Amino acid sequence: YGTTRTNAAGHLEIGGVDTLALAKDYGTPLFVYDTALIKERIQQFKEVFETAGVAYKVTYASKAFTAIAMYQLLAQAGVGCDVVSGGEIYTANQAGFNMADVSFHGNNKSVAELELALETGVGTIVLDNFHEIDLLNNLLEERQQQVNVLLRVSPGISAHTHEYIMTGQEDSKFGFDLKSGQATAAFEKVRQLTTMKLLGVHCHIGSQIFETKGFEMAAGAMVDLLNTWKQKDGFQAAVLNLGGGFGVRYTAEDHPLAPQDYVKDIVAVVKKLTSSAGLKLPAIWIEPGRSMVAEAGTTLYTVGSRKDLAGIRSYLALDGGMGDNIRPALYQAKYDAVLASNPDGAATQTVSLAGKYCESGDMLAWDQQLPATQPGDVVAMFTTGAYGYSMASNYNRNPRPAVVFVENGHAQLVVKRESFADLVHLDLPLE
């Protein structure tokens, strides 16, 4: 992907930087981001809208991966972002991000988080439930402030994906249910309030979706809903946010469309549906997380011990695991890896890559075809840029890895490796 290639030395290179040099300079496990690829993806998303000549906003879903430098990169590339916690709001604000370009999501936003959003000037709050409407209304009345809101609607569409990452089906903790009338009840409630300016609706039907059908169905349901609201009191939606969820390729088994092709389809369908419903075309917002960063990320690990079970399996243990990538253990997610010193080398063995954490389920990738390896060799695992570092933990008191951005032969450390001292930083001794 992107600028990942084999260099003259025969080593894996990303962004013009030798991955063995990266492993040596920054240690392993190490997350390496090809920032040129992130920028290219952003550009591709924007181009779809520009070409179609429709109003739009690309908002990156921070949860996939974020850090101060990531928010700065997004700002430079001219996209907004969505946040789902006080921590993400705080980080974006620390990065100097234009908070007007931020949308705030979440099914249980706390008073403190809502206050932080209002103080920092978050542009849009995505209302998720009735309790939140009251909570936010009270805060806004106290502060004599008004804010832009979207209503998150749960459209009753389940995209084909792993169960844990389905968020749009009817029985969901997120959003106002469409079929039972919650969404319209929320609409009527918000329309009475002077503290909130209703921009439109939001839905997100799931993640790692390969087909356009689900997005088309969701768009259909949202346009129908906007149409009923227009009949009710003449409401003209300014925004239709169809979420994220565009699939990416982890291994050769995955066959997603190019990320921008999902958006092309969405734009065409929304245009058609709104025009046949006689609705003014709202601005179309999208919230891609994974498709913006997954393939731009590669994790470097160092090979350690090995266990051969004759006729059964060989385990090659790496110096990371479920603490830096929980996805295989949590979702049975699959990854591919190469030997960084010889990425194109002929395979001489089938090995399963084990993590170092004290759980049998801590396996990073099964049955990889690799050339001969020695302890100390560096293995590169691809497509780890989304929901890897962001879901990292300190399980077994392992420090979290460092993150570097690479581009044009230059590497820049953007998140330092945690130290042992960091691990005890919040601990207090027994009284």
Ligand code: LLP
């Ligand atoms: N918008 C909303 C409201 C979301 O809930 C999500 C993801 C996104 C946008 C971004 O979706 P994406 O484009 O990244 O698919 N940890 C799981 C993924 C959880 C996704 C949760 N919501 C994983 O590692 O697969």
